[in-house]
Amino acid sequence: MFKREFWRHYDFWLLGLVLILSIFGIVMVRSAIAGNAELEGSVNRQATFVALGMGVILVVSLIDYHYWASLSRVMYIGTILFLLVIFIIGEVQFGSARRLDLGLFFVQPSELAKIIMILVLADFYARTRDQVKDMRWILQGFLMTFGVVVWIMLQPNLSTSIVLIVIWFSMMWISGLPIKYLVMLVIIGILGIMLFLLLISLGVQIPFIEEYQIQRVVNFMFPDPNARHGDTYNVEQALITIGSGGWFGQGYGQGTQVQLRYLKVRHTDFIFSAMAAEFGFIGTSLIIGLLVLTIIRCFQIAKNAADHYGALIAYGFGVLLFFQTIVNIGVNLNVIPVTGLTLPFISYGGSSLLSLVLGIGFVESVAARRKTPDKA
Template identity: 50%
Template sequence: MLRGLSWRHFDFWLLGALSALVIFGVAMIRSAVAGNIELTLITPLVTRQIVFAGIGFVAMIVMASIDYHFWSAVNRPLYIIMFMALFLLNVVGGALFGSARWFQTALVNIQPSEFAKIVLILVLAFYFSRHFDEMENPRHILLSFLLTMGLTVWVILQPNLSTSIVMLVLWFALLWIAGVKVKHLLLYGSIGLLVLALSLPILIETEVIEQYQIDRVMTFLFPDPNARYGDKYNIDQALISIGSGGWSGFGYGQGPQVQLRFLKVRWSDFIFAAIGHEFGFVGAVLVIAFIVFIVFRCLRAAWLAQEPFGAFIAYGVAVLIAFQAIVNIGVNLNLMPATGLTLPFVSYGGSSLVSNMLAIGLVESVIMRRNPIEF
């Protein structure tokens, strides 16, 4: 696994951008929870995030040091282990906030669905690279979809609709990257939407899609202008926070929307609004620029990869980070319904942060074993 390892090609630009976002995220979480005894002493979010970041950095370096080809050899056991973890979670997993998404331990709650996204990238990368010249065959498209749904269905049942959408987007994007024609993708997408529309009453009746998920969509489409709580209130406060930040913001730890706690979930789902409030338009754009830079470095790794398996891994990670960031920022700007997806590397969340850093470790592994000639 470590044979021929050379750190000469390690992407330090990628590491630098990642480190800057993680450090800035910790600082913003500190500002977001300042003065809140429950979140600073009883449940010390800042300390936890620092610990998670440390674990993530170690995991990233370990992942980078392992030849990514190793994961092609163990992708089947990985898939089975993740399948069983998600299955057991639905049967005996600990419940938090009314949903069985976490395995509860004495120290932390582990969210397997975050790591399922990484496993899915590896499994699809292996499958698509193995059948790279046959992807117009509907059989391979169907089999790759079944592989995706084998994990996604358990995530849907938790319920965790937002993460399941991320997993389906990964499949769809990698399918396009594998060379499936756009007209065929549009056809498959249309069929999928039709099936979803026809099965929606059953999904609602059986509570596969829960009432709060329906409410989020309805709130987005038909907002109540007089709402004083819930998703509509949270979105309104996010828009007020961003709008009042102006060009340069109120300053770190000085934003009234954040410090007076009008902005809810400001350390996680709405941390982008907190950034816009305290650092203004300039700060928000800089955060977006860092995320775009990280995505670009992932795409660069894909372009320089030795063969399709490595390229698919890097493309998958790029899609994962980009899509989550787009959705989180879109929710903060009221461009889409509330989802619960966090801002990569910035928002509070141990499983999310560690899994994203593992994903970057995979990209580093690909770039360290790249083609010798860069273009």
């Protein structure tokens, strides 16, 4: 049935972009490990993940995305249970319980939760498409989202929580959130942030917020120029690393800041800086361009999707890519405080890549099943 149709609509542009970015990621990780013995296996692992990832994309895209709609409730409850398990028995690592050791590799359920929530929320907003967009509608989505977010916050993992909230909000927006409610939500949000800052400055202990998170915000706003380590040092070195790239970069494997390891967490959170140092303004702009094209591709697939559910999946994943990209680059460019979000497809990390290729698989599934051909 889908033999010819399927491959005709299959988005090879998207697949190609993902492949190029992922391979570039392997290349960049190879340079970024900079002789660190503990990271030596990273290149092979990342290459394996990419190879597996391509398989995942194909397999997932072969499955009709409509099946997932029927599984929405099961997946939603399953995600919450999974997060509970992590919360209760998950081992404490780096000060927060985020990962489950499955022997071979760690699974970060919160990464998976992002993708699942896209499916679940897409299902919800597709079903309520013709409903009146009132307060009830907003609250339903809110409760659905926060049913998951609260467990992630408890880990604590603020950045993923924010990602989920952003996905929820963007879905509401595209589904027709009335402007008056938007204004209301924005005002509530601003008041909330102000209250939050006030409480922090008064030294009140706020649940879900850890000391280091506050410290990151403080470091961002009032950096200590003499810090020799920690976030301020990392960001300072990241800026030096980026700046040292110039127009064309110092060359692959030649960035002094990277290779002599002045740049920290350079194969994950700060891989953008490593890239900027070695490939310069031109190379970095090119990679940003590829990422932007990937996001646009997702949005275009959403626009042309066969139905609303598929459109919301593609759109939601596009927003996820967009948000992760701008947050990661924003941290590297020191325009927002340090968070743990990685640069999609390029940063080292199996869990993150796995959730990304799952998403791409869903988006491809949507693309391949559209009914009308592209409009000229």
